[in-house]
Amino acid sequence: GNSVTQMEGPVTLSEEAFLTINCTYTATGYPSLFWYVQYPGEGLQLLLKATKADDKGSNKGFEATYRKETTSFHLEKGSVQVSDSAVYFCVSSGSARQLTFGSGTQLTVLP
Amino acid sequence: DAGVTQSPTHLIKTRGQQVTLRCSPKSGHDTVSWYQQALGQGPQFIFQYYEEEERQRGNFPDRFSGHQFPNYSSELNVNALELDDSALYLCASSLGAGTSRLNEQFFGPGTRLTVL
Numbered sequence: 001g002n003s004v005t006q007m008e009g010p011v012t013l014s015e016e017a018f019l020t021i022n023c024t025y026t027a028t029g030y031p032s033l034f035w036y037v038q039y040p041g042e043g044l045q046l047l048l049k050a051t052k053a054d055d056k057g058s059n060k061g062f063e064a065t066y067r068k069e070t071t072s073f074h075l076e077k078g079s080v081q082v083s084d085s086a087v088y089f090c091v092s093s094g095s096a097r098q099l100t101f102g103s104g105t106q107l108t109v110l111p
Numbered sequence: 112d113a114g115v116t117q118s119p120t121h122l123i124k125t126r127g128q129q130v131t132l133r134c135s136p137k138s139g140h141d142t143v144s145w146y147q148q149a150l151g152q153g154p155q156f157i158f159q160y161y162e163e164e165e166r167q168r169g170n171f172p173d174r175f176s177g178h179q180f181p182n183y184s185s186e187l188n189v190n191a192l193e194l195d196d197s198a199l200y201l202c203a204s205s206l207g208a209g210t211s212r213l214n215e216q217f218f219g220p221g222t223r224l225t226v227l
Contacts, residue, residue, distance in 0.1 A: 004153075036218075043115075044154070044201065044218040089153050098144065098167050099203075099216060101153030 002027040006090040006102035013080055013109050021075040021105045023064075023090035031092040033057075033066055033073040034099070038087040047075075047088070080109045113138060115204050115219035123225045124192050132187045132222045136204030143185040144216060145177060146201040154201055160185050189224075197226045 007022040025031065035047040035057070048057030053068035062077045073090060090102040116135045124130050136143050142161045146154035156169035160179035179185045183204075189196055203216040 043220045044203075046215050046217075049215070097142075097205075098156040098159060098169065099146075099154070100156070101146075103153050104151075 002092050002100040004090050004102040010106035016079045019077040019080045023073045025092045031094045034091040036089045082109045085109045117219040121223045128192050129190045134202030135184045137217050140204035140206050142205045144203045145187045148199040192226045
């Protein structure tokens with residue numbers, strides 16, 4: 001079955017620092033890939049997605065590129081803000097439509 | 112437009128009891144999926160309902176069962192509760208499980224179940 005491995009946290013950065021959260025996946029076939037975010041006290045929200053190899057998903061300054069050759073979907077942001085503090089989940093979805101989540105990475109951004 | 116709603120918000124039960132959690136999907140959505148999120152972990156897929164039938168199931172025992180109603184709302188039932196069932200239960204809705212299109216899943220705020 002599908003599985004997702006993401007960088008363990010917690011990650012603590014200063015405001016305006018560069019962010020990378022690593023994510024790799026294993027899957028049968030070519031899954032769609034997502035990053036979901038869980039802000040404190042809020043529900044899970046889709047941050048960005050990519051449905052095929054070499055697609056780049058982007059939203060709110062975050063980017064991730066679907067790399068088939070390295071089975072990776074790393075999340076990046078050039079300059080993080082305090083408001084980006086949240087838990088980030090790398091997620092895959094195959095033809096069965098069920099979402100497979102990584103274990104989550106807690107990000108704290110300090111002013 | 113109301114998003115995905117879940118009830119109750121919190122629930123405390125004792126071992127061996129049974130529990131029912133409820134979910135109303137986002138307007139226009141016909142597919143409901145349930146996930147279990149243990150503390151500090153990512154959500155784990157339980158099952159998915161479409162056209163009032165269970166279409167996909169994750170690695171959960173038969174104690175976990177569900178139902179979907181004609182208005183697309185759904186229930187998750189857990190029998191013979193165990194301590195390890197303590198978790199946040201998330202409902203997600205989407206459109207078109209019966210089509211070839213992959214659609215975004217929208218999540219509700221969850222029900223926090225504590226088993227004592």
